[in-house]
Amino acid sequence: MAVIECVPNISEGRRADVLDACAAAVRQSGARLLDVKPDASHNRTVYTFAGEAKQVVDAVLALVDAAIRQIDLRQHKGEHPRMGAVDVVPFVPIEDVTMAECVSIAGEVGAEVARRHNLPVYLYEEAARQPSRRNLEDIRRGEFEGLAAKMQKPEWAPDFGPSVPHPSAGAVVIGARMPLIAYNINLATNRLDVAKRIAAAVRHSSGGLRYVKAMGIALTDRGIVQVSMNLTNFEKTPIARVFELVKREAARDGVAILESEIVGLVPSAAMTNAAAWYLQLDNFSGDQVLETKLRNAT
Amino acid sequence: MAVIECVPNISEGRRADVLDACAAAVRQSGARLLDVKPDASHNRTVYTFAGEAKQVVDAVLALVDAAIRQIDLRQHKGEHPRMGAVDVVPFVPIEDVTMAECVSIAGEVGAEVARRHNLPVYLYEEAARQPSRRNLEDIRRGEFEGLAAKMQKPEWAPDFGPSVPHPSAGAVVIGARMPLIAYNINLATNRLDVAKRIAAAVRHSSGGLRYVKAMGIALTDRGIVQVSMNLTNFEKTPIARVFELVKREAARDGVAILESEIVGLVPSAAMTNAAAWYLQLDNFSGDQVLETKLRNAT
Numbered sequence: 154m155a156v157i158e159c160v161p162n163i164s165e166g167r168r169a170d171v172l173d174a175c176a177a178a179v180r181q182s183g184a185r186l187l188d189v190k191p192d193a194s195h196n197r198t199v200y201t202f203a204g205e206a207k208q209v210v211d212a213v214l215a216l217v218d219a220a221i222r223q224i225d226l227r228q229h230k231g232e233h234p235r236m237g238a239v240d241v242v243p244f245v246p247i248e249d250v251t252m253a254e255c256v257s258i259a260g261e262v263g264a265e266v267a268r269r270h271n272l273p274v275y276l277y278e279e280a281a282r283q284p285s286r287r288n289l290e291d292i293r294r295g296e297f298e299g300l301a302a303k304m305q306k307p308e309w310a311p312d313f314g315p316s317v318p319h320p321s322a323g324a325v326v327i328g329a330r331m332p333l334i335a336y337n338i339n340l341a342t343n344r345l346d347v348a349k350r351i352a353a354a355v356r357h358s359s360g361g362l363r364y365v366k367a368m369g370i371a372l373t374d375r376g377i378v379q380v381s382m383n384l385t386n387f388e389k390t391p392i393a394r395v396f397e398l399v400k401r402e403a404a405r406d407g408v409a410i411l412e413s414e415i416v417g418l419v420p421s422a423a424m425t426n427a428a429a430w431y432l433q434l435d436n437f438s439g440d441q442v443l444e445t446k447l448r449n450a451t
Numbered sequence: 452m453a454v455i456e457c458v459p460n461i462s463e464g465r466r467a468d469v470l471d472a473c474a475a476a477v478r479q480s481g482a483r484l485l486d487v488k489p490d491a492s493h494n495r496t497v498y499t500f501a502g503e504a505k506q507v508v509d510a511v512l513a514l515v516d517a518a519i520r521q522i523d524l525r526q527h528k529g530e531h532p533r534m535g536a537v538d539v540v541p542f543v544p545i546e547d548v549t550m551a552e553c554v555s556i557a558g559e560v561g562a563e564v565a566r567r568h569n570l571p572v573y574l575y576e577e578a579a580r581q582p583s584r585r586n587l588e589d590i591r592r593g594e595f596e597g598l599a600a601k602m603q604k605p606e607w608a609p610d611f612g613p614s615v616p617h618p619s620a621g622a623v624v625i626g627a628r629m630p631l632i633a634y635n636i637n638l639a640t641n642r643l644d645v646a647k648r649i650a651a652a653v654r655h656s657s658g659g660l661r662y663v664k665a666m667g668i669a670l671t672d673r674g675i676v677q678v679s680m681n682l683t684n685f686e687k688t689p690i691a692r693v694f695e696l697v698k699r700e701a702a703r704d705g706v707a708i709l710e711s712e713i714v715g716l717v718p719s720a721a722m723t724n725a726a727a728w729y730l731q732l733d734n735f736s737g738d739q740v741l742e743t744k745l746r747n748a749t
Contacts, residue, residue: 156745158741185745185748186748187741187744187745187748203741203745203748247741247742247745248742332741392726392730393726393729393730396729396730396731410731411731412731412732412733412734413730413731413732413733414732414733414734414735415732415735415739417739418739418740418741418744419739419740419741420740420741420742421719421723421740421741421742421743424722424723424726424727424740425719425722425723425726427725427726427729427730428690428691428722428723428725428726428729429722431691431694431725431726431729432690432691432694432711432725433694433708433709433710433711434710434711434712434713435710435711435712436710436712437712437713441713441715441716441717442716442717442718442719442722443456443545443630443716443717443718443719444545444546444718444719444742445719446485446716447454447483447485447501447545450483450484450485450501
């Protein structure tokens, strides 16, 4: 049975009635709602739910209906950049489903959302149909307030829907990506320069590992520093390699690893891969995990 | 939903019709048959199946019926020690079930098997009602051929059933235990003495870790040696600790680890625990594993 995860971000983090209506829309579709994370200062909420293809598609369509009815970006203020009432909708392959299937679902949902609401839709990351649209930040640059001007340029015509923003809902970015792992490593030092240097060494943008975003920050209440990361493809850049590289760079400066932490959810395979790497399990297969075998047995 | 695993060993490893009848008995009860491993030279077969309490109990009772009808130990020869047509039946807690519940199921099944077949039953490991019966090897010592004499001693009166062996089926040992992990570490050397010394260093019986059984063997076709182990409680003696101790002992003799292997199934938690140890994930919880969260979500 295929499992697809979907992680829509909506531009509302304060009004409980709106957030509840969106959660109810997801639940009524049969998808399993795993997490709802509102952020009042960002004025933004992240929903995480999962299910089979049809359940997830129905859930997204219901959530878009509910959100667009109640959110007006002309009235919206928040710290996080945004260009849509429903700002971004990634589909994530979890179990017995390929990235290609998630890309195809993103396309279908994009076409349907544009049709129902006369809303411009951009496809991003793995679902992008132009290389310039892979990166969410590039699409969103200028935000809701700059969207009407941006959309007049031919290179920013949407993948679906009209070439003008929806008056209250802006535009929505829909796509497919690998599971994202929020992974932090705490260093046994208060030297922020060390954390920043290591972040620069391991992140892709400044010469590091391909699927790592990183920054060095101070945890002032604990008197330590942290390399705070997003791992955007744990198959190609596995957690163990990131940890070992950070550890080696820290040792260069005479600093030890205090601990690390995964924020939120992590796919089972990411943990299993790390165990297999450290234990040198050369021929290990995911089918050897008892719970996986059980789920697949009839 | 509780998941209990059951791993009965029967004294038949050659006659396909008998093995098929036992497999069919398990399947008809609704339990999920995960593995059937016949061994012709041992003349013995290990069944692995899982399900909810009622399914697993029904499956064992059906399997005992089928096996006892067709196996006559007076005719049985094989390399592996045995004292019953159904030799040993462990219940293993996997998910949302306690060891205490598995102990209680072992007792119920023991009583029922004795009643149905007039068969002596011993309870072992976590289900043992006397310390001298915790260890399977102690109960089985003397095998089927020595059973009649052994049972005349008051200290070997069975926990259920008559104090004489069943004429064709001997006696059965039923109990509860933690999942067992078959774990081997291959060394980059052909020196059997090194493998044997390390096995002695890490195994419980000669001063090593509490839940490790180990022996050193030669893999002659590959020109290397192996520390071959059973890990009988991965929570109290985790895989990572075993691996690191073997690695350190090997380094003492100038030998590197070539690779390690898990034979058969491993509980997801054993792999997750290893990953969390190596990555220093101090506050990691099993609920953070996406697939676990999904299964528990409604």
